[in-house]
Amino acid sequence: MLGIDLMRDPAIQAFRADVKQFCEKNLPRDIRDKVLAGQHLAKSDYVRWQKILFDKGWIVGHWPRAYGGQDWTPLQRAIFDDETSKAGAPWLTPFGVCYAGPVIYTFGSAQQKERYLPGIRSTDTWWCQGYSEPGAGSDLANIKTRAVRDGDQYVVSGQKTWTTMAQWADMMFALVRTSNDGKPQNGISFLLIDMNSPGVTVRPIISIDKCHHLNEVFLDDVRVPVENLVGVEGRGWTYAKFLLNNERLLGAEVGKSTRLLHQLRQTMADIREGGRPLTDDPHWRRRLGELRARLLALEAVCNEYLAAAEAGSTPGLEVSALKIMGSELIQGITGAMVDALAIKGLVYQTEGLEPGWQAPLVGVPGAPGMIREHLHDRATTIYGGANEIQRNILAKAVLGL
């Protein structure tokens, strides 16, 4: 079935309407307003929204029923992601429900499932991802953090970096080196580390948006019980790749781009130049048309993949294609925002990012949120494997070069 025919399927449209309606009714207005204004969200904002989704049974809708999920297909999951993003819901922090959870229920022990899955579902446990290191960015297999077995414990030493929201985390799932023999990938293990353990130090990294999302995490002789090893020692790379595949159809971020394009359109309508709004300017109209065309095309590509997934096909390389197209579109939209704001918008009054901040703004209303988004989204072509790496992957795996 063609992607577009699938999207017009009444059952699919009904599910979409359900999600949309649920967001309209249940997404707290104060949280939505912060998201739409690009303001800072507190940990409690994320937790509040995720608990609302938990109560509805949707926070882990993509999990199997046996683990409390709804057995959503990739299509249902994409629609959920799409509609919640469009509605102005906060980013659904993936570290627990999308990353740690699926690895634990797929490869973990019965004891690990019992211990960790409930807290992941309810967001009572906050997770972070310990992958990147100072010497292992795009070349992730080069990680040096060592885990040495000592009786019924691992002693973990090393440094993780770019660790998003680690300042709030109770637990980290980490890739650690348990062996130096053979291929670098073969000596990597998947370990669950309690962030309150002695020897764990979290230091903030302030990014170019002047915000604190990222951290360095230092691990100095951290003692981790052996029962926190997921699956088999030395198979961590395989589990990490499984995760990537699990996420393969969400990389396009169509919902987010749709929301940003709405915001661009509104900004263009609000900003007047030479006595008329930018929406009446032929140059700006064409630029808006170009971004809309790219968004519609990206959506069409996603729909084709989703239709293939519904039909049971399991190709694996969509993640690279969608990541390239999706991230470059997001940057195209936020770049246009910056150009539309022009000099008046380049007052980066970061106080304006604090919810409830009342003093007068200098420059264009809403500009700080858009500038923050633009600066933050420069990372979209870097994280999760830089786009250059994605192109290498496609050249090798799809084109055979």
Next chain:
Amino acid sequence: MSAFTQEDRNMLADSLNRFVEEAYDGERRFAILKSDDGFGRQEWATYAELGWLGIAIDERHGGSGGGLAELAVLMRAAGRGLLMEPLLPTLILAAGAISQGGSAEQKALWLPAIAEGRAILTLAQDDAAQDAAPVTATKAGDDYILSGQRGFVLYGAAADRIIVKADLAGNTALFLVPPTAHGVSLAHARSIDDRPVADLVLDNVRVAAGDCLPGGDARLLESLNQTAALAVCAEAVGAMEIANRLTLDYLKTRTQFGTTIGSFQVPQHRMVDMTLAAQEAAAITWAAIGAASVQAPDADLLTAAAKARSAAAARLIGEQAIQLHGGIGMTEEYVIGHYYRRLMLLETLFGGAGWHLDRLGGWTAAGMAEGSV
């Protein structure tokens, strides 16, 4: 609704691709290019025999009752093989105009003739070169008198009838004009992709009332051009698939500095971008065709996006296919340049990227709800 199932369409695509690969090889195509007609009469007869010319013609008029989705399958194959035959003007423009706007007599006369390969028709709607007067029609008793000029008439030389767009007292009208009629003259040339094309001059040409299309108004023409834009997108998808395949093969076989040029990262990334562009153009093209086939409210929106993205992809792929081929890509003898020139034409036909982006931008500026065009 189309009489075809997806399985039918897949079978149609298979037989078209087989024909393109086996019977329309480079040697045969070069012979066709050198011929006076500029297309294969013998191939046209084959297409009729195989039922391809009637795929979108009503069953009552000797066709098989398909629609845009089936024409798109045909046009994609035409792009893959760089077919030279007048599929676009005859099947999409002329048969479309007559099916939707013709009288019962016109349909009965022309549609079976098209399906059986007995008639080639084309449409003259573009303005001729600067300052030339477009065609006007005036009523003269039961007949009409047509005068003025039209440009870029595809396959005008071979056409049994040219459907001419004229201004009739401030309204758009369409007339079936025989090229042999008194007062008709054609100046012939070849298009950039080697297809026969003509400028048309009408000097007081008398056309019978029965040769005016009763439903041939501006609305019909607009819907026809939307359909044609999507047919062109489908043809571009086919041409881009093969241009990419040839370029990839070249990267894998051409050696320089002691290794294949495809082992270098710059050509690798370029080739990835070309592949993604083709994939994107294909996805939005099929989405738009799906929407247009059921007259969904977002059909115009998706069509504009399809034509714009397809044009952008055609530009990238056409130019970079030549670049990555290096010197050999510059030769007339090698086919990649022919793909480039076909893509140049397709990019421009029925609205270039800018024209469609302006429409899309205008609709988006006015609001973004789905189908709010």
